[in-house]
Amino acid sequence: MTTPILQLQNLKKIFTRNGQSEFLAVDGVSFDISAGECVGLIGESGSGKSTVANMIARLLDPTEGRILLDGEDVTDVKARQIFRTVQMIFQSPQESFDPRRTLGDGIGESLLNVGRSRSQVRAEVERLLEAVGLPPDFARRYPHEVSGGQCQRAAIARAVAIHPKLLICDEATSALDVTVQAEIVDLLSRLMRERGMACLFICHDIALAQNFCDRLLVMYRGKIVEEGPPDEIVQSPKQEYTKLLIDSVL
């Protein structure tokens, strides 16, 4: 049996403010993602989905529990030690690019950081832009000069530049309008097929997650309350909360 690309074991996150009021954002979350698998994490806002994503990307330290990446314990390392394996796409594309640097700088940054030469990076950025359906001159544009959909394409190019094994999409399509959303989802699924990436698809749109994912996890108040194949969850939810979530869409 192959080791899953990602294993979460009883992950907990408690936010404290001045050591006083505590907020249990993530309460004992455990799940695995196998190589090439696409797992959807759904739930209302405030249920702890993004906190889980930030902990996996090692941008946030868990209070308890372990994170295993490719079988290796990465609970105590920083983002820059695992960025070759895990990449993330954020909700608001424009805010995820440094306003004072071009999209090309942003896309090529991880490649520069692994020691590629500038000319190699420039050529690779052009290839990546083409792969996500943007003209090569977008490398010289600034984030405020492109639309949200174009910017999210650039963000996808940035995330896949380093060939990660796991891509976390944290509400990657929520800030976009419906037609652009469909294009971005198409692009994501094509890239995942081509490159064999696993994906943690965080989203609050059940219909979208049902179409896109191999497996769904339903999160509520920091806990995973239901897990299973998308069609099964949508057609015969076992938990009250899942029913509520589905009813609210229909």
Add this chain to the structure above:
Amino acid sequence: MPTSEPTIREAVIRGSSGKTRLYVFGAMAALLIVVAIFAESLCPCDPYLQNLDAALQQPSAAHIFGTDRYGRDMLSRVVAGSRVSIFSTFLLVAIITTLGTAIGVFCGWARGRADHLLMRVSDLCLAFPGLVFALAVAGVLGGGLHNAILALAAVSWPKYARIARSQTLAVRETTYLKAARLAGCSTSRLILKHILPNIAGPILVTAMLDVGTMMMELAGLSFLGLGAKPPTPEWGSMMSETRGLLQTVPWAVFAPGTAIFAAVMVFNLLGDAVRDWMDPKMRVKS
């Protein structure tokens, strides 16, 4: 009732394009700097040459600003003084901007105990009347222009540290910084390539606005005898030398006084123009 006509304020803002002001005051500041650079060749007379026969002369064709009590040409001394006054101000502002920004970024990035300690020190400096503290520092270190610069630097960095710290705290929580971390950037790269460029705007504007203030404070210390030493021509000390003669030979005080006034004004207005120009709301249409 809503009306499509612009209000007076909007009309004024639209009319006085920020760029024009920037160019006008930029040109005036550039002129001052050019004068300061070529001060020696621009002086009509030797600013150090004493001629007691021609002491305390009224402004005339030969001496446009008159002469002081040693018969030195005031115009030459004002022109020569521009180099000392302007360049030591620039040096001072460069020191406090760099030092304050470095401390502020460090505090905002590291947080924790070092941050607390440095911020309490800066509170102390901010709570103290600046010039009084500078006087004390200059008093301990002794007179001289270098010590005056050090004294003012010692009390003026906290403003920059505060700005840099709060900006760093804001930028480190942004999504693009998360993305940069996930691109594998080292701490030094995060700070140099992502934090500094994004916090530079307000710091540079503060520095521009501070040029005028610092010029006055340096002149003030010199006036009190803790800055430039005679016979070095420096506007503050020139005013101090001739202040007893204000009622009989006012031009000897007016010449350096006007120079300070004009230079401070130009740099302040340039700072204002730069701030307006950097304000994103002013650039929306471009």
